[in-house]
Amino acid sequence: MQDLELTILGSSSAIPVGNRSPTAQFLTLSGRHFLIDCGEGTQVKLRQHNIGFGRINHIFISHLHGDHFYGLVPLLTSLHLLDREKEMHLYGPEDLEQAVKAMLDLSGARLRFPLIFHHTSPNSKKRIFEDEALKVYSFPLKHSMPCCGFLFEEKPRPRNMRKDKLEEYNIPVAEIRSIKKGANWENENGEEIANEELTTAAPDPLSYAFCTDTAPVKDLDQYFQNPDLLYHEATFTEELKKRAKQTQHSTAQQAASIAHLVKARHLLLGHFSVRFNDLTPLQEEAAAVFKNSYLALEGHTFRLNRKSKELEINA
Amino acid sequence: MQDLELTILGSSSAIPVGNRSPTAQFLTLSGRHFLIDCGEGTQVKLRQHNIGFGRINHIFISHLHGDHFYGLVPLLTSLHLLDREKEMHLYGPEDLEQAVKAMLDLSGARLRFPLIFHHTSPNSKKRIFEDEALKVYSFPLKHSMPCCGFLFEEKPRPRNMRKDKLEEYNIPVAEIRSIKKGANWENENGEEIANEELTTAAPDPLSYAFCTDTAPVKDLDQYFQNPDLLYHEATFTEELKKRAKQTQHSTAQQAASIAHLVKARHLLLGHFSVRFNDLTPLQEEAAAVFKNSYLALEGHTFRLNRKSKELEINA
Numbered sequence: 001m002q003d004l005e006l007t008i009l010g011s012s013s014a015i016p017v018g019n020r021s022p023t024a025q026f027l028t029l030s031g032r033h034f035l036i037d038c039g040e041g042t043q044v045k046l047r048q049h050n051i052g053f054g055r056i057n058h059i060f061i062s063h064l065h066g067d068h069f070y071g072l073v074p075l076l077t078s079l080h081l082l083d084r085e086k087e088m089h090l091y092g093p094e095d096l097e098q099a100v101k102a103m104l105d106l107s108g109a110r111l112r113f114p115l116i117f118h119h120t121s122p123n124s125k126k127r128i129f130e131d132e133a134l135k136v137y138s139f140p141l142k143h144s145m146p147c148c149g150f151l152f153e154e155k156p157r158p159r160n161m162r163k164d165k166l167e168e169y170n171i172p173v174a175e176i177r178s179i180k181k182g183a184n185w186e187n188e189n190g191e192e193i194a195n196e197e198l199t200t201a202a203p204d205p206l207s208y209a210f211c212t213d214t215a216p217v218k219d220l221d222q223y224f225q226n227p228d229l230l231y232h233e234a235t236f237t238e239e240l241k242k243r244a245k246q247t248q249h250s251t252a253q254q255a256a257s258i259a260h261l262v263k264a265r266h267l268l269l270g271h272f273s274v275r276f277n278d279l280t281p282l283q284e285e286a287a288a289v290f291k292n293s294y295l296a297l298e299g300h301t302f303r304l305n306r307k308s309k310e311l312e313i314n315a
Numbered sequence: 316m317q318d319l320e321l322t323i324l325g326s327s328s329a330i331p332v333g334n335r336s337p338t339a340q341f342l343t344l345s346g347r348h349f350l351i352d353c354g355e356g357t358q359v360k361l362r363q364h365n366i367g368f369g370r371i372n373h374i375f376i377s378h379l380h381g382d383h384f385y386g387l388v389p390l391l392t393s394l395h396l397l398d399r400e401k402e403m404h405l406y407g408p409e410d411l412e413q414a415v416k417a418m419l420d421l422s423g424a425r426l427r428f429p430l431i432f433h434h435t436s437p438n439s440k441k442r443i444f445e446d447e448a449l450k451v452y453s454f455p456l457k458h459s460m461p462c463c464g465f466l467f468e469e470k471p472r473p474r475n476m477r478k479d480k481l482e483e484y485n486i487p488v489a490e491i492r493s494i495k496k497g498a499n500w501e502n503e504n505g506e507e508i509a510n511e512e513l514t515t516a517a518p519d520p521l522s523y524a525f526c527t528d529t530a531p532v533k534d535l536d537q538y539f540q541n542p543d544l545l546y547h548e549a550t551f552t553e554e555l556k557k558r559a560k561q562t563q564h565s566t567a568q569q570a571a572s573i574a575h576l577v578k579a580r581h582l583l584l585g586h587f588s589v590r591f592n593d594l595t596p597l598q599e600e601a602a603a604v605f606k607n608s609y610l611a612l613e614g615h616t617f618r619l620n621r622k623s624k625e626l627e628i629n630a
Contacts, residue, residue: 015396021359040389041356044336064421066392074355074385081330099421106379106414108460145423 002303004029004206009045011270011296013235014067021298022067026051027208030133030154035059036210042071043078053079061092062212063147073103080111087114091128093146094119122146125223139223141214143248151224154205165198203306212271216254221262228304230264231296233271234282252282256289266311270296317618319344319521324360326585326611328550329382336613337382341366342523344467345448350374351525357386358393368394376407377527378462388418395426402429406443408461409434437461440538454538456529458563466539469520480513518621527586531569536577543619545579546611548586549597567597571604581626585611
């Protein structure tokens with residue numbers, strides 16, 4: 001298990017092809033699990049990738065186009081049938097709550113477990129989740145209906161204690177926690193030892209940004225910068241730029257420009273139009289502008305560790 | 316192409332397993348095409364089986380449990396994106412109309428093509444479709460919510476003209492149609508030739524009955540008899556009879572008894588509980604009571620021709 005792990009359950013645009021599923025991703029960061037978007041058939045994809053349903057406690061929905069949420073109520077219904085009792089947190093546009101409740105009502109379903117809705121804001125960046133290890137924000141994208149991206153951001157981690165200094169100054173174990181947080185240490189002679197001598201810096205925290213569906217947002221860097229991993233939709237190639245504009249989607253080249261704008265470390269392209277049998281042109285178009293560009297192919301897992309920040313791809 | 320052809324797109328019960336899909340079937344009878352139930356992922360299954368979306372003009376929904384209709388709105392949405400303009404006929408419980416419209420509204424979708432709803436009746440047999448070649452009826456089943464089965468019944472076919480008699484009596488081509496419908500023929504000498512001498516009987520019309528989800532309906536034979544093919548749910552084995560009763564489902568043995576009751580020619584078992592990895596016990600249990608019992612396995616196509624009425628199975 002790496003520090004960040006992202007499994008692509010689907011990365012097709014609206015019209016499904018036999019072997020390509022609509023949008024859904026499973027993210028693990030700081031040991032927390034997040035399901036991002038939930039197109040039709042997501043529960044089957046989760047099973048096929050041996051991702052246990054019990055690990056899903058937070059589901060993020062970008063917007064209410066069917067290819068991003070038609071799998072949500074079917075998944076919730078299955079969890080009910082599997083006797084889930086633990087609460088489920090749902091993050092999405094305000095209408096998501098009404099949509100989910102209406103669909104459940106139709107089947108006369110009363111879920112055994114509570115649903116807790118957290119609304120994204122269509123016009124501004126909003127913190128929608130926070131715990132000890134990380135924060136999640138939603139931010140507005142530019143699509144034909146209200147749509148938000150999501151930023152998953154680890155908090156700065158405690159500094160690492162130097163073992164040699166523990167011995168040298170005979171520091172009690174009980175003090176380690178506060179030293180790792182930055183405290184200095186007073187030794188037996190009353191001398192103050194600076195924290196910098198006692199510890200080494202922790203690796204930078206990791207972050208992941210998810211952006212679909214959207215036309216290029218020219219000032220996206222106001223919402224986040226320097227993501228280690230950026231998923232950005234690339235529905236079309238530049239040849240179809242006009243069509244991209246009409247439908248409020250992006251080209252691969254535009255996605256790459258956005259990666260530059262926000263100073264991303266690695267770029268994943270997704271939400272591929274059904275018209276591309278061969279996706280290579282999308283990758284090549286993006287890589288010409290932004291070198292670290294990859295196709296977010298269904299079934300692939302992308303891994304990053306905090307130290308090297310190198311991307312490992314498991315096909 | 317046989318006279319009746321049924322492709323199983325899914326035959327799992329509510330909780331999906333990686334390799335088993337919820338209920339959906341594609342029926343061809345008298346050259347007409349019918350989609351029966353539409354669980355999550357049906358559109359992908361249609362693609363995988365090379366069943367062109369253009370052939371789907373009539374969709375039948377048994378009831379509003381998610382595993383029987385969660386794939387419907389996603390399919391309609393895709394047809395819209397694919398520029399369909401032809402009207403679509405939907406047959407199901409009265410609430411289906413509200414359900415479909417509510418789900419489409421959420422996404423702000425305005426379909427390019429008209430939806431025409433035909434309501435089934437929860438309490439009585441009802442003719443819901445008729446054309447030159449066949450009739451379709453809905454009839455009430457016994458489940459935890461209003462649920463209907465469907466009977467697809469060919470009309471009696473015209474008799475076959477004997478070619479030798481055409482020549483013997485020098486019958487003009489224009490007269491053949493009425494003779495095939497049963498008319499006698501007056502020859503040049505004014506003698507009346509009986510229709511039985513001029514024609515041979517057409518093979519009996521074919522019929523298909525679809526029954527899921529349901530507890531055994533003790534008087535199901537009031538709605539239909541002698542179906543050439545009967546699909547009946549067999550969620551459990553007899554060992555789990557109590558569970559079947561609680562959940563208003565049937566065991567394989569009960570499905571076989573129903574096949575006897577209605578004098579079916581062939582029985583297909585389906586709606587298998589997720590607990591059975593091996594489905595053989597369900598088939599064996601049914602076959603002990605009703606010999607011509609088969610598993611309606613996903614991906615299998617069942618074919619019947621009018622003359623032999625033998626079942627051909629393509630795995």
